[in-house]
Amino acid sequence: MDAFIRETALAAPFEGSNVDTDQIIPARFLKVDRTVGYGSFLFHDLKFESDGTERPDFVLNQQPFRHARILVTDENFGCGSSREGAVYALSDYGIKALIGPSFGDIFYNNCLKNGLIPVRLPHDVVAGLREDLLRGPDREISIDLDSQVVTLPDGTLHNLEIDPFWRECIMKGVDEVELTLGYLPEIESFEARYLDEMKWINR
Amino acid sequence: MTDHMGDAGSRTKAMFDKIWDRHVVVARAQGPSLIYIDRDIIHEGSFHAFADMKRRGLTVRKPKQMFGTPDHYVPTTGRMIGDAATPEIARMISQFDENMSWGGIRNFGLRDPRQGIVHVVGPEQGITLPGLTLVCSDSHTSTHGALGAIAFGIGQSENAHVMATQTLWQARPKTMRITIDGRLARGVHAKDVILAIIGKIGAAGAGGHAIEYAGAVVRAMSIEERLTICNMSIEAAARCGMVAPDDTTFAYLHGRPFAPNEQDWDAAVSYWRTLPSGDDARFDSEVSIDGSAIEPMVTWGTSPEDALPISGHVPGPDPKADLQRQDAVARALRYMGLEAGTALTDIAIDRVFIGSCTNSRLEDLRSAAAVLDGRRAVVPAMVVPGSTGVKLAAEAEGLDAIFRNAGFEWRESGCSMCAAMNGDFVRPQERCASTSNRNFVGRQGPNARTHLMSPAMAAAAALTGRLTDVRQFMGARSGVQ
Ligand code: SF4
Numbered sequence: 001m002d003a004f005i006r007e008t009a010l011a012a013p014f015e016g017s018n019v020d021t022d023q024i025i026p027a028r029f030l031k032v033d034r035t036v037g038y039g040s041f042l043f044h045d046l047k048f049e050s051d052g053t054e055r056p057d058f059v060l061n062q063q064p065f066r067h068a069r070i071l072v073t074d075e076n077f078g079c080g081s082s083r084e085g086a087v088y089a090l091s092d093y094g095i096k097a098l099i100g101p102s103f104g105d106i107f108y109n110n111c112l113k114n115g116l117i118p119v120r121l122p123h124d125v126v127a128g129l130r131e132d133l134l135r136g137p138d139r140e141i142s143i144d145l146d147s148q149v150v151t152l153p154d155g156t157l158h159n160l161e162i163d164p165f166w167r168e169c170i171m172k173g174v175d176e177v178e179l180t181l182g183y184l185p186e187i188e189s190f191e192a193r194y195l196d197e198m199k200w201i202n203r
Numbered sequence: 204m205t206d207h208m209g210d211a212g213s214r215t216k217a218m219f220d221k222i223w224d225r226h227v228v229v230a231r232a233q234g235p236s237l238i239y240i241d242r243d244i245i246h247e248g249s250f251h252a253f254a255d256m257k258r259r260g261l262t263v264r265k266p267k268q269m270f271g272t273p274d275h276y277v278p279t280t281g282r283m284i285g286d287a288a289t290p291e292i293a294r295m296i297s298q299f300d301e302n303m304s305w306g307g308i309r310n311f312g313l314r315d316p317r318q319g320i321v322h323v324v325g326p327e328q329g330i331t332l333p334g335l336t337l338v339c340s341d342s343h344t345s346t347h348g349a350l351g352a353i354a355f356g357i358g359q360s361e362n363a364h365v366m367a368t369q370t371l372w373q374a375r376p377k378t379m380r381i382t383i384d385g386r387l388a389r390g391v392h393a394k395d396v397i398l399a400i401i402g403k404i405g406a407a408g409a410g411g412h413a414i415e416y417a418g419a420v421v422r423a424m425s426i427e428e429r430l431t432i433c434n435m436s437i438e439a440a441a442r443c444g445m446v447a448p449d450d451t452t453f454a455y456l457h458g459r460p461f462a463p464n465e466q467d468w469d470a471a472v473s474y475w476r477t478l479p480s481g482d483d484a485r486f487d488s489e490v491s492i493d494g495s496a497i498e499p500m501v502t503w504g505t506s507p508e509d510a511l512p513i514s515g516h517v518p519g520p521d522p523k524a525d526l527q528r529q530d531a532v533a534r535a536l537r538y539m540g541l542e543a544g545t546a547l548t549d550i551a552i553d554r555v556f557i558g559s560c561t562n563s564r565l566e567d568l569r570s571a572a573a574v575l576d577g578r579r580a581v582v583p584a585m586v587v588p589g590s591t592g593v594k595l596a597a598e599a600e601g602l603d604a605i606f607r608n609a610g611f612e613w614r615e616s617g618c619s620m621c622a623a624m625n626g627d628f629v630r631p632q633e634r635c636a637s638t639s640n641r642n643f644v645g646r647q648g649p650n651a652r653t654h655l656m657s658p659a660m661a662a663a664a665a666l667t668g669r670l671t672d673v674r675q676f677m678g679a680r681s682g683v684q
Contacts, residue, residue, distance in 0.1 A: 016531065018406045018506050020643045027624050031276075031291055034251060045645055074527065076407040076440055080643060081622075082342040084251065084358035102410050105442050106342055106356050113360035127527075163234040163374060176360075177261065180368045183229055183237060187370055190228045190239060200463035200471050201241055201335070202267045 001115040003173030006144040007096045011153075012059050012068035013130035019073065020080030021107060025089040027081075038085060039092035070141050072130050073100035075123070078107025087114045097143045099150070101126050112166045113176065117143060119150055121158055129153075145171055214481035217378050218447055219413045221478055222353050226336050228370055235372040241335040243365045244321045245271040245308065247295050249340055251359035252366065253302040261367040263306035269366065270330050271303045272311040274320045276625045279587050279614035282314050288626025306366065317460075319590020319616045322346040322560035326430060327592055329459025333448035333475040338365055343560050343640065344443075345436040349429035350456070351448030351478055353413070356437065376442040377487035379409055380480075382418035385495030390674040392570065393428035394562055394638065394657035396420065396492075397435040398500035402510035404490060409441035412488065415480060416446050420494035426455040427566040434561045435640050438507040447479035501547055501670050502642050502655040504535035509642070511547065513660070513672045519543025538644055539652050540632065547670050550654070552634045555584035555665040556647070557611075557658050559621035559639035563589030565596050567638065567658040572602045574662035574676050575609040581668040585612040587619040587627075609665070623648045636664035 029041040047058050054061045060068065071090075077100045078086060087110040090098075097117040111118040121129075129152055133139050138153035145167055148160040169176060180187075195201060213221065229237035249271075256262070263269060273296050278286035287293035296313060303310035311317035317328060321339050325331040325347050333351035338344060340362040347354035361371055381400060401408070414436050421429065429446045436444025446452075453472050456462040463471040498512035511518075517536070520529035520543075536543065541550065557563070557571050568586065586606050588594035594616050597603055603613045619627040621639040628648030629635040635653050638661050639646075642653035654670060663673040 015527065016534075017527070018508075020641075022643055022645055026645060026649075027622055030248065030624075031295055033254065045649065050649070076410065079406065079440060080342065080641065082340055082356040082358055083248070084340075084360060087358070102407060102440075105410065105440065106358060109361065110358035113358060165231065165234040165372065176372070177259070177364050177367050180237065180364065180370060180372070183370075184368075186229055186237070187239075187368060191369065194239065198334075198471075198474075200332075200467040202265065203464065203467070 001113070001170070001173050001175070004096070004115050004117060004170050005146050006142065007069070008140055008142040009069035009096060010064060010067055010139050011070035011072050011099070011133055011141045012065035013133040014059060014071045014073045014077070015130065017075040018079050019077050021078055021083050021086035021104070022080055024078065024086040025083065030083055030085045034088055037092050038088040039094065042089040042093040064139065069094055070097045070099065070143070071095055072126060072133060073098055074126070075100070075102050077103050079104035082106040084110045087111055087116055091116050099126060099129070099141070112170065115170050115173070117145065117170070119143065119160055121150070125158065213477055215483045215485070217480045217484040217486060218351065218415060218445060218478050219353065219378050222334055222336070223375060225334070235374045237370050238336060238373045239370055240338055240365050241268060242330060242337040243269045243362065244325055244330065244337070244339040245269060245303070245362070246321050246339070246341065247273050247276050247299045249359065249362055250295065250298055250302065252340065252362040253305070255360070255363045256366060261363070263308060263366045264369050266307035268369065269306065269308040270311070270325070271299070271308050272318050272321060272324050273299050273313055275618045275622060277313055277615070277617040278625060279617050279619045279627055282615055284313065292625065316591050316595065319592060320560045320563065320618055322434065323564060323589030323593065326350060326426065327459070327590055329456055329462030332456065332462065333452060334478055338371070342437045343434050345441065346430050346434040346560055348436070348443050348445035349426060349433040350452055351445060351475065353443055353445065355443040376413045377411055378415065379412040379441070379488045379490065380415045380417055380486040382489070382491045383416065383420040383494045384418045384491065385420060385493050386423070387420055387494055387497065390499055390659065390677055391497050392657040392659060393424060393431035395497050395500045396494065397432045398502065398507065398510040398655065399497045400492060401435065401439045401507045402500070403492065404439055406438060406506045406508040407440045409436065409439040412441050414439070414441045414444040415486070416444060418494070421446055422449070425566060426451060427564045430564065431561055435507065438640060448475045449479070499657065499660050499673055501660065503539065503541060503547065504532070505538055505642055505644050506535070507640065507642060507655060509535065510655070513547055513670065515547055517541045517543055517545045517547065540634070548672065550634070550670045551668055552582060552636045552654065552664055552670065554582050554629065554633060554635050555580065555661050556587070556620045556635055556637040556639065557585070557661050558587030558589065558619050560589060561640040562638035562658050563587060563593065565593050568593070568597050568602050571658035571662040572605040574659050574673060575611070575666070576605050578609055578666050580610040580665035582665060584610065584665045585614055585620070587614045588616045590616050611665070620647055622646065623651070629653070636661045636670065
């Protein structure tokens, strides 16, 4: 995972609550290996007509939003299937962070594991922000994980709430499995006692 | 038995907290704790996790606590690898077998009588047990909570983490108790209950929460009905859903292949009896529903929260709602090809799908067969049993013949048309009465239109070619409940 410390980038408003991971990446693209790159699958069926031409009404097909690196979303973005391909698609496309009032739970965790920063801000702030982005002309947002501050285009500062554990992992680009394997003695002693008490678990 | 397995705090603790606390390996004052994971069930989508492990030279730490079965991509027309819809899919299934052997993981492969949808197989084989933490790289892992386990979906990075360490870093969710009191009316099933709940609290209604389902309706339910309820917890954005284990649970589990054997049975049950939430347990949020008032439900839109009693009408954008909500409703109507104000029972359907981890178990098939017995479907329809075990059991009692005589296709088990990954799909603009769990845009195929409902309601829809109140088929025949 690449480390993330701070990023200032163009943001696009993404309308619609309960955007599920199948909208982010349709199921049929999930069969391929990550090494091929998932960026071109992002929002595929929203982005393209069935004949492969771009749908002009889709936000990421419009100027200047085609170059957005931050998406500002609505409630429960990333709900539905647990497919991590949704995060691969966002990440491989170049999205660095998401700002929304709430995210699908598994999706949120998948973002953290891939260094894509999911930022939760209050519903009203985010709704106003989407309107501001649409209107322009200021559309840059700064996300600073170090100082835990998000700076919106209107200059307002907001607290970036993120669990300190994940914040540190992402800022250092820590490999989580390596980190956990550092706790192997704790895991082993827990397990020895636990499995002795619950013998039926792995007979 | 040591004291922390016993009654400490059991009067005031919720079941979720009891099980969680029992699994903490490394506690941190804030943020995630390192939680021990008892079970991981694995399907074909796991190839990312295996690639990741191989790349890093990791091995599966406790293969005996892992179980694999292919479900999402398997063909339902036959059980040979050559029956797969495309060579690419055939390769995925073979690759799955290879990964299972690489990891030393028990694999209920395509031709194994124990194969099936992960969430059907886990309970059926006694892999899912009260008091466990169970994960699977699939969002409907919440299903397994019906037996009194903490069970939740994970991504592939987390899957690799579990396989390598048998743990996960997890923040403790809040708790929500949903109490369903009263008694269900005839023709009302577990699917109607959970659709009514999601209709009430919304698709984001349980975000950040672990749900415990309680109340007289839940207590009276069979395990299969509880599995249906817990299955759709994720559709209300919950981390997991659970039901306290009771004598119904213990009777269900006794004698299942991976359940405790006779030597351990009494110790297991006496531990399981300590798990239910104490009388004084506090929940972060409480919801109550009058079970007696629930009617057979169907969805009209593109979110499971778009659920209404079958006696209702397609809603229009509510002028009092905010603009975004109005726009969402308008978009859903457009996608679904529906006009506001249409009676739900006037909506004609093109096909019926009975299957998925929500409603593909033996009781589900019985309930649909009871409606179909001696009648004929007027639209194309198929049944996909949730596991090969369910299929064989249904055949042993002659349900396959009832379905076939009614004009249904009787298929091999798998996820099939629920997620349309294996080549079974609903055609563009076609309208499907489905017993699955998601009516999302494109879920059952590009531009497919899905109406969610119970197996009995799906059977009734097959008979009339419209969304139909199953109660109109009740009474004349004794079999229909
Ligand atoms: S049946 Fe459907 S919801 Fe269930 S695991 Fe398979 S694809 Fe997912």
